[in-house]
Amino acid sequence: MTAPVEIHGLTYAFGEGELRRPVLRDIALALQPGEIVLLTGPSGSGKTTLLTLIGALRAMQEGSCRVLGQELMGAGEAQRVALRRRIGFIFQQHNLLGYLTARQNVAMALELHPGLTEAGRLERATAMLEAVGLGDRGDSRPAQLSGGQRQRVAVARALAGDPGLILADEPTAALDRQSGGEVVRLLRDLARRRGVAILLVTHDPRILDLADRIISMEDGRIVPTKQAGAVPAL
């Protein structure tokens, strides 16, 4: 199986002319199918910028970034949109729509899925909610769920479309220790079973032991990899 993410020589800057400020410098990174990699590092070190480049949410400037077989350097907006549909995103805030039920929120992620009827989408959403332990909460709206339950709906939504890759940005930041750990463990186990890689940006030292690999960034560069278990001081 090919690597879901392969990056070489990626450099990125914000601003132009005299205001140009590099935030990512000569990044090299590869993810293997089914592994969960945590990306840590001080605030402002470039983690979210790297995640948004891999997620095709912004255009590349320099280097190579191949995601699920698609080279993003030089890719147009249409190619980026098509790639985004093959990636599951999870954010700090669950980003669920308040006026939809949990089931409808998950089903919405399948709207662009070819060949699925509305009934099929809802059935698939129900199965995903069962997989995250919320089979009985399909009719609840986000406001009726706890923070941990909402993030589990976000996990179900991210996985519903059979993504080739999951990108998560601080998914546990708003959760207490127990629910944060539960959400990431659930995400990891579901993704691993499907062979889907996860790249997860976090400041949360409580979830580092769930990683297969921890990558640290400092000032736009990846610094030597620490093994899972060797918890860096954050």
Ligand SMILES: Nc1ncnc2c1ncn2[C@@H]1O[C@H](COP(=O)(O)OP(=O)(O)OP(=O)(O)O)[C@@H](O)[C@H]1O
């Ligand atoms: N849209 C933008 N325009 C200009 N500068 C930006 C923009 N977005 C981010 N930056 C800058 O780029 C640098 C890297 O930001 P980034 O959000 O990637 O860091 P981070 O490691 O994810 O930080 P945090 O842990 O605080 O989320 C920071 O100095 C930030 O101020």
